[in-house]
Amino acid sequence: MSKKIMVSFKLNGTQTDVVVEPRELLIHTLREKCLHTGPHIGCETSHCGACTVDVNGMSVKSCTLLTVQADEAELLTVEGLAKGGELHALQEGFMQEHGLQCGFCTPGMLIRAYRLLQENPNPSEEEIRYWMAGNLCRCTGYQNIVKAVQYAAAKLRGEAVQTSHPLMAEILAH
């Protein structure tokens, strides 16, 4: 064990100070010291993306970043997506398009999709699939995740949105 170090960062807009060992990983700091348990640990080897957070405008797998590397950074986690009690368009999209099942990959997916839409407000399906390839999902088969991102992109562009799973369609068809 080596001497602990104080690290300061902005977490979802709030100034945060933590004291950590130099070897501590950001995902553990976020989950256990900052009590932000949205980001999850699925592999600890940077493959699954469940721990994805936004660090200074870049998607980062927080299981592979030392907390000390996040000193003075701006961090965004899933907990920071909704603003003023309003869900982010991506959160709404994932719900409307059934883009999640067990929910374990979802916080990482949302944060990665957030970065995608910051960089490219009108991505094609191919671009979405390429951008999301660092985030594994075992439940959905990705098809509805793609639709969820498209839904959010359209909404953020100010276009009218419609879910592909209308609530009443099948009842009325009877």
Next chain:
Amino acid sequence: MGNIDANLDRLAALEGMGCSRKRREDPRFIQGKGTYVDDVKMPGMLFGAMVRSPYAHARILKIDKSRALAHPGVHAVLTADDLKPLKLHWMPTLAGDVQAVLADEKVVFQNQEVAFVVADDRYIAADAAELVEVEYEELPVVVDPLKALEPDAPVIREDIRDKLTGAHGARTHPNHIFTWNVGDKDKTARVFDNADVTVRQEMLYPRVHPCPLETCGCVASFDKVRGDLTVYITSQAPHVVRTVVGMLSSIPESKIRIISPDIGGGFGNKVGVYPGYVVAIVASIVLGRPVKWIESRAENLSSTAFARDYHMTGELAADSSGRIKALRVHVTADHGAFDACADPTKWPAGMFHVCTGSYDIPNAFVSVDGVYTNKFPGGVAYRCSFRVTEAVYLIERMVDVLAQKLGIDKAEIRLRNFIRKDQFPFSTPLGLDYDSGDYEPALKKVLAAVDYPALRAEQAARRADASAEWLMGIGIVTFTEIVGAGPSKMCDILGVGMFDSCEIRVHPDGSAIARMGTITQGQGHQTTYAQIIASEAGIPASLITVEEGDTSTAPYGLGTYGSRSTPVAGAAVARASHKIREKARQIAAHLLEASPEDVEFDLDRFVLKGSPEQFKTLKQVAWAAYNNVPEGMEMGLEAVDYYDPPNFTFPFGAYLCVLDVNRYTGETRVRRFYALDDCGTRINPMIIEGQIHGGLTEGFAVAMGQELPYDEAGNLLGGTLMDYFVPTSVETPHWETDFTVTPSPHHPIGAKGVAESPHVGSIPCFTSAMVDAFAHLGVTHMNMPHNAYRVWQQSRSLGLARQ
């Protein structure tokens, strides 16, 4: 017309069965507010790390824990010697065997649990695990189950070396677990002897892993003052865990509370009781503090429950027109070093005997040999009912092989052999009674949707073009699944019948809480069960809270796996709803001053027959249930139902896949995958489609890339996500889905279960398409996984790739 609109409004307000209701689970998950096991934090909680064996087979000469114990922040290091006085160094498995909790004198697979270190946090625990010194003496290793039964093979299980009878009958070799025979051996042999044509094919279903995104783990907390044990655990069957923990610990079940909180996917991986859970509980009892154990991904892929590993030989006998007369199967089943297979007690190969499939095959005989090897234990149902994926793979491959031998089209041979609609209920020669099915329209719908003749014409042109770089393969599968275990006369786990349960309490304001013995892991139970209650009892789904997973509040049930939630617990939900409805009708009659026979249920209310304007809503009745009930009736409005199904349910489907395969590189592109599923009554179409997308993707993963290979020394080659194939959004194909509806006649709402069918059905469909790409050159079978390297090898062996 006004009435119709009003009825539609009332129907819409209920959000009952058949509507794509948005999920009640989603708001917490999209805001990062789920509570998974690793999110649970308790005051004074310690963290445990496992010390594991680097060898697949070795004697433990010495364990020195002194350096680990001296490390600051370490509270305990447990080994088998510490568990022996408590008689907890071995535990019973679900399959009637025993498994070492911590290795006792020797290790029998790589990464076996040897010692458990408990420390202040996960970093200290990991450091100290490195300081535990274990001296081993290596022993000869067997990884191939076919070699494990050779006379001079090393004995893996010395603890039962001389035990001549196992849980499933006689043992013929120290590494032999059981032989399970089903069907008429002699009659089947006679049919084979006199058949026009016979085919035989060996195939390997490789060892794979369900690999949910969340690994296994628990937080165990023993309260020394109260004598209560609480365990948060990643379990698909929390009530079964409570019973097992009670058996192991002698703590009465009334003092054990097992909580499955949000579960990050299960797919069969979270059915078993693993050593990590047991030692975390022991550590908490010994130390009097909560102890958390969370396995790493590498531990998950190498120690907690593989699936499959079936070495199968199939044979079909048929007449010259392709009508199948008999099926004969032999399986060598690799169960690893302990028989911890998750199957109903009486059936050591699960429901493998559904292997006659969707076909009217009059004679069949199946024999399965279970074998020990120096590999980790398991044999769980990876997104399928017990051993059904293996069974469906076998029969679908064999039907293709027969079609190829006779020169009959794969679709045509299926149409010639289907069980006809008028033959249901249908008794198979292996003793199962199919409830309902209508196979021919399903296949024909798929063939029409993809324009099958045009695809075959395109393929013929491609085959005729010697310069074509891309080969084309068309796969067809028409599967029948068996789910909803199950009737307690046939199915039990550790002696507990495989019923399931539901309890509904309607509150005075007309809202309700419902609890079940199952546990959702992404299937959306909190959404869909409420839809059943809405339709069957008239309470709006939005007013129903569904709770599962806490054994102190939910009624006892056997959990969620084998697509049993809808067929079993869903039936309990419907029947409990009917009990609510019946009591409510009597209260309504009392309020309407009518006799109960004159009052009938209508969507959300109880109406006086012939006077639709005279009614009481469910909401009004709920209030009355707490202050104004008929004389002699108990107050309150609640119901409990324990449902023991009379039979399994048999969902089915027809799948078609088109692959383009590069002859020079082995690269494969899924051009089209069309999946038609029939799961009987459909509760939530949005969720059904999502489950099918997921099942198809997991099937794609298994067929095209997943495998847990071992070297001769018993080292697992590829136990991380670097090597173990989990498809990303880039390689996952686009799925096309379709459906027919053939309700189950014995289920209260006709529902059959759906989430596993796409996994079961898609895997042989990919193999069917892959083989089809090379079939014109005489290839009849290719073992999975169909990754580019292996496909390239096939192409090269046929002279299709550049040499």
